[in-house]
Amino acid sequence: MRRLVTPLIVIALGGMLVGFIYRYLADDPTEATIGNYARSGIHGMGTALSGWVVHLYFTSRGSEWIRRWPLWFEITVRSTTMAIVVATVVVALQVALYGRGLEATWLAAKFPRIFVIAFVMSMMIGAMFELTQLVGSRVLLNVVLGRYRRPKREERVLMFLDLAGSTSLAESMGELRMHDLLTRFFFDIDKAILAHGGEVHAYVGDEVIVTWPLLEWASAARCIDCFFAIQDRIAERASIYWREFGLVPQFRAGLHAGPVVISECGDSRRQIAYFGDTMNVTARIQEYCKETGRPLLISADLLKHVPAGSNVSVETLGLTKLRGRAAAVGIFAVERQTQGTLDPEGNAGVGDTW
Numbered sequence: 001m002r003r004l005v006t007p008l009i010v011i012a013l014g015g016m017l018v019g020f021i022y023r024y025l026a027d028d029p030t031e032a033t034i035g036n037y038a039r040s041g042i043h044g045m046g047t048a049l050s051g052w053v054v055h056l057y058f059t060s061r062g063s064e065w066i067r068r069w070p071l072w073f074e075i076t077v078r079s080t081t082m083a084i085v086v087a088t089v090v091v092a093l094q095v096a097l098y099g100r101g102l103e104a105t106w107l108a109a110k111f112p113r114i115f116v117i118a119f120v121m122s123m124m125i126g127a128m129f130e131l132t133q134l135v136g137s138r139v140l141l142n143v144v145l146g147r148y149r150r151p152k153r154e155e156r157v158l159m160f161l162d163l164a165g166s167t168s169l170a171e172s173m174g175e176l177r178m179h180d181l182l183t184r185f186f187f188d189i190d191k192a193i194l195a196h197g198g199e200v201h202a203y204v205g206d207e208v209i210v211t212w213p214l215l216e217w218a219s220a221a222r223c224i225d226c227f228f229a230i231q232d233r234i235a236e237r238a239s240i241y242w243r244e245f246g247l248v249p250q251f252r253a254g255l256h257a258g259p260v261v262i263s264e265c266g267d268s269r270r271q272i273a274y275f276g277d278t279m280n281v282t283a284r285i286q287e288y289c290k291e292t293g294r295p296l297l298i299s300a301d302l303l304k305h306v307p308a309g310s311n312v313s314v315e316t317l318g319l320t321k322l323r324g325r326a327a328a329v330g331i332f333a334v335e336r337q338t339q340g341t342l343d344p345e346g347n348a349g350v351g352d353t354w
Contacts, residue, residue, distance in 0.1 A: 009050045039097040043090070046308020050089040054082040083119035091115050148272055151263035155214035155304065157223045158260070158278060159198070160255035160286035161230070162207035163188075169247075175216030177245070182206055185249050188237055189230045196226035201274060207286075211274070214257050214305060224306060227253050227296050228336055252295045257302040280327060284322035288331065292317065300330030311337050 023040035057063055058078045066074050091111070111139055142148055163169070164186065170178040172233070179206055186208060197331060203210040230251070234241070238248045258278035265273045286295050298306070303314070313335050319328035 006126055008049070011052050012045050015046070015048025016041040016043040017044070018048070024335040030141065042097060043093050046089050046093050050085050051082050054078070079119055083115060087111070089114045094213045097287050107217055115125065142272060148263045151261050151275075153259055153261055155258070156274075156278065157212040157214050157255065157257045157305075158282040159226070159253050159255050160207060160282050161206075161210065161227070162252055162286060164250040164290075166206035173245070181245050181249065184241075184244075184329060185234075187253075188233055192229035192233045193226060196222045196229060198223070198226055201272075205350075222294075222314065223302075224298070224334060227255070231295075246269055250295075252286065252289035253297075254282050254287075254289060255296070255298040255302050256282040256285055257299065257305055282320065284325060285329070285331065288320065288322060292333065294335075295331040296334045298334055299330050300332065303332055305332075313337055 007050045019040040019042070020037055022044065023037055027040075058066070058074075058081075069077075107297060162316050163182065166178070169181070172299055173181065186203060189208070190200070198210040198212055201211045203209075204235045208224075210226070234251075256278060258281070259276060260278045261275040262272060263275070265271060267326070281299065285299060289295065289297050297317070315333045315335075317331040317333055
């Protein structure tokens with residue numbers, strides 16, 4: 001909910017400010033009354049919120065049909081739709097706020113300008129949104145600011161999460177159906193990741209790499225809670241997965257914390273890359289989930305920063321020699337106290353969820 005409310009408030013206030021500025025710059029100074037500024041503010045707010053509603057639709061599951069088309073077509077359709085909706089709201093608010101019918105002079109002089117501005121802004125916003133979706137908003141901001149032009153060492157929490165049995169699934173389902181399953185799975189878990197302050201660093205085959213800054217007050221148990229939130233999200237959509245794919249995705253994850261070196265790499269295509277032993281250890285912990293049959297394993301280094309909640313059980317697996325690493329790592333299995341399985345209809349039963 002917070003993910004929607006916060007931008008909603010910001011967009012509403014931003015639209016109101018733009019309405020004030022438009023009134024100041026474009027209208028006759030003799031009309032600069034408190035009432036007119038209030039109307040312009042409401043006008044701007046309504047215009048901004050209508051555009052935001054269109055944006056929410058085109059980023060929801062309901063607009064999946066348009067993502068099958070080329071990007072230029074998607075941006076054009078999105079921009080045209082947004083311009084039409086915004087223009088309609090502008091006309092409706094003009095009538096409602098000023099209590100009179102539309103004047104021919106207003107339609108001829110101001111409405112075309114408003115429509116063109118709405119369309120151009122929609123194109124720019126659409127292109128910017130696609131860019132941030134491709135590289136990530138934080139990555140884009142860091143590239144623009146040049147934060148990682150020189151390598152920086154940061155303390156991070158890392159989660160490597162992958163789909164269980166993906167090799168056999170790809171063989172039985174075929175590559176295209178497996179791609180559909182992965183696309184749906186990554187889309188469904190994204191909300192849980194963002195809600196827990198995580199940042200998707202990369203998708204690697206059937207695996208997603210999530211990261212958090214290692215801050216005592218912020219990261220704490222959010223990374224562990226994120227895994228269980230992903231479990232809940234997939235459980236909520238279990239019946240949909242059964243209907244479309246004949247299965248519910250099973251997954252496992254490894255969590256670890258420590259220093260990583262972050263820097264820009266590449267030339268023709270830049271990206272923010274993470275290097276260091278922490279990355280390797282997290283990947284090995286995730287692999288170790290398969291050997292132990294546990295859905296979630298965390299390191300002792302992470303547990304130093306994460307207090308175990310009352311609804312979580314932590315079982316030590318002792319010091320473990322991970323593949324390709326000489327030094328042993330303390331490993332813990334983490335589970336919620338109460339869990340249940342889901343039948344094909346998405347109903348809870350008795351047993352473990354993994």
